[in-house]
Amino acid sequence: MKYVDEFRDPELAKTLLAEIERLLPQIEATKHRPLQLMEFCGGHTHTIFRYGIEQLLPKTIELVHGPGCPVCVLPMGRVDDCVALAERPEVIFTTFGDAMRVPGSKKSLLQAKADGADVRMVYSPLDALDLAKKNPNREVIFFALGFETTMPSTALTVLQAAEDGVQNFSLFCNHITTVPTIKAILDSPSMQLDGFVAPGHVSMVVGEEPFHFVAARYKKPIVITGFEPLDILQSIWLLIKQIAEGRCEVENQYARVVTADGNTPGLKAIAKVFELRDYFEWRGLGSIDHSGVKMKEAYAQFDAEKKFSMPNLTIADPKSCQCGEVLKGAIKPWECKVFASACTPETPMGALMVSSEGACAAYYNFGNLPQIMALKLEQEKLESEKIS
Amino acid sequence: MCLGIPGQVVEIVDAAKKLAKVEVSGVRRQVSLACIVSDEHPIEACIGDWVLVHVGFAMSRINEEEAKKTLELLMELGEAQKELESMQSSHDINLVGNS
Numbered sequence: 001m002k003y004v005d006e007f008r009d010p011e012l013a014k015t016l017l018a019e020i021e022r023l024l025p026q027i028e029a030t031k032h033r034p035l036q037l038m039e040f041c042g043g044h045t046h047t048i049f050r051y052g053i054e055q056l057l058p059k060t061i062e063l064v065h066g067p068g069c070p071v072c073v074l075p076m077g078r079v080d081d082c083v084a085l086a087e088r089p090e091v092i093f094t095t096f097g098d099a100m101r102v103p104g105s106k107k108s109l110l111q112a113k114a115d116g117a118d119v120r121m122v123y124s125p126l127d128a129l130d131l132a133k134k135n136p137n138r139e140v141i142f143f144a145l146g147f148e149t150t151m152p153s154t155a156l157t158v159l160q161a162a163e164d165g166v167q168n169f170s171l172f173c174n175h176i177t178t179v180p181t182i183k184a185i186l187d188s189p190s191m192q193l194d195g196f197v198a199p200g201h202v203s204m205v206v207g208e209e210p211f212h213f214v215a216a217r218y219k220k221p222i223v224i225t226g227f228e229p230l231d232i233l234q235s236i237w238l239l240i241k242q243i244a245e246g247r248c249e250v251e252n253q254y255a256r257v258v259t260a261d262g263n264t265p266g267l268k269a270i271a272k273v274f275e276l277r278d279y280f281e282w283r284g285l286g287s288i289d290h291s292g293v294k295m296k297e298a299y300a301q302f303d304a305e306k307k308f309s310m311p312n313l314t315i316a317d318p319k320s321c322q323c324g325e326v327l328k329g330a331i332k333p334w335e336c337k338v339f340a341s342a343c344t345p346e347t348p349m350g351a352l353m354v355s356s357e358g359a360c361a362a363y364y365n366f367g368n369l370p371q372i373m374a375l376k377l378e379q380e381k382l383e384s385e386k387i388s
Numbered sequence: 389m390c391l392g393i394p395g396q397v398v399e400i401v402d403a404a405k406k407l408a409k410v411e412v413s414g415v416r417r418q419v420s421l422a423c424i425v426s427d428e429h430p431i432e433a434c435i436g437d438w439v440l441v442h443v444g445f446a447m448s449r450i451n452e453e454e455a456k457k458t459l460e461l462l463m464e465l466g467e468a469q470k471e472l473e474s475m476q477s478s479h480d481i482n483l484v485g486n487s
Contacts, residue, residue: 124445127444153444
């Protein structure tokens with residue numbers, strides 16, 4: 001567990017915590033249940049665990065870890081498609097490093113590489129485009145992954161490829177969208193959230209406007225938030241303040257990076273290259289309407305899904321792996337049967353253990369593991385007693 | 389992927405393609421400025437700007453003090469080292485040394 005002294009400004013952190021404590025009794029609901037605030041973004045989840053923010057907060061606030069880790073929500077079938085593409089002899093398959101270890105039904109990209117497929121980690125989609133220019137006899141595919149934060153980069157890379165007349169470059173587009181996903185969470189009957197910590201860098205691209213429906217239609221407060229521990233603490237205070245005062249608004253705590261209108265050149269590039277899919281399949285959450293984008297017909301020649309055939313199968317997660325329940329907030333990571341036994345960051349079974357932004361890896365790396373394991377044992381004992 | 393890293397624009401490489409060299413913690417690499425240039429702030433005016441870089445694209449201009457604080461925090465989290473490693477391991481980098 002971390003302590004408040006590790007914050008950049010411990011005094012400010014203490015003041016914020018005191019203010020939160022002072023406001024909570026004014027909120028009627030806290031007399032019956034804890035307030036549930038969801039941080040959507042995996043980057044926030046990581047900071048929350050790294051700095052032990054949950055332990056600093058009063059018990060009447062519960063943080064629900066949202067599905068905002070693109071690697072974690074990637075369905076197994078999509079990883080299989082990547083492997084199938086990578087194993088084609090003419091293909092150089094390029095990807096961000098985060099995606100290398102995500103398990104497919106048979107293998108991960110890392111295993112495919114060990115078996116001889118030409119899989120290369122790149123830092124930027126522009127590096128993949130360069131690779132295509134330098135290898136005119138090979139087909140270079142870039143695995144386009146991420147929310148709106150990374151969409152401008154892949155859209156601009158495709159526009160550059162078109163301008164330069166590059167024939168052997170394509171995207172395997174798996175970008176996902178934030179707003180339809182937040183809407184699906186709000187529509188889910190099992191979720192009783194009281195407020196949202198909204199993703200800072202998605203907002204940097206899309207601006208404030210797309211989040212207004214959360215406050216206007218669903219009457220939930222939402223605060224756009226930066227990634228430092230103090231940013232998160234300040235946003236939690238802003239959310240609690242809104243709830244205590246009976247307000248529901250979009251507030252921007254991360255104004256040093258996020259403007260109201262977002263990033264105009266980035267949004268223009270996205271609109272030019274991508275369009276919404278009718279639906280997209282998420283690991284654990286199932287199909288969500290409009291939650292992904294595909295490439296527009298005008299850029300079909302850069303679309304790996306049109307250029308190559310792939311299995312495109314829906315593969316169920318292994319039965320023992322409960323990433324889906326964790327993603328939905330139905331169970332805590334340590335309540336999963338394989339947590340820290342069959343599934344660890346070194347040998348992940350589920351995607352939530354692969355990425356450092358995944359809730360399971362965060363619990364494993366920064367949670368109080370001995371205490372968690374004691375709880376887990378106790379629960380298993382209770383269950384076996386129930387059965388016998 | 390979603391955190392990004394702050395750096396300073398040090399040299400314009402290709403004004404038409406909006407490419408520049410950005411220095412992050414002593415490491416220089418080519419970055420696209422396409423998302424931060426505008427009529428009011430053309431590419432020539434970007435030299436010296438502190439920017440938040442995501443996967444090879446400057447996505448936001450930030451002030452210098454903010455940039456340095458963020459970099460310090462990312463170092464503490466171990467995220468900056470990961471990002472720098474990945475910047476350097478990518479096949480086409482413009483490395484001038486780890487000062």
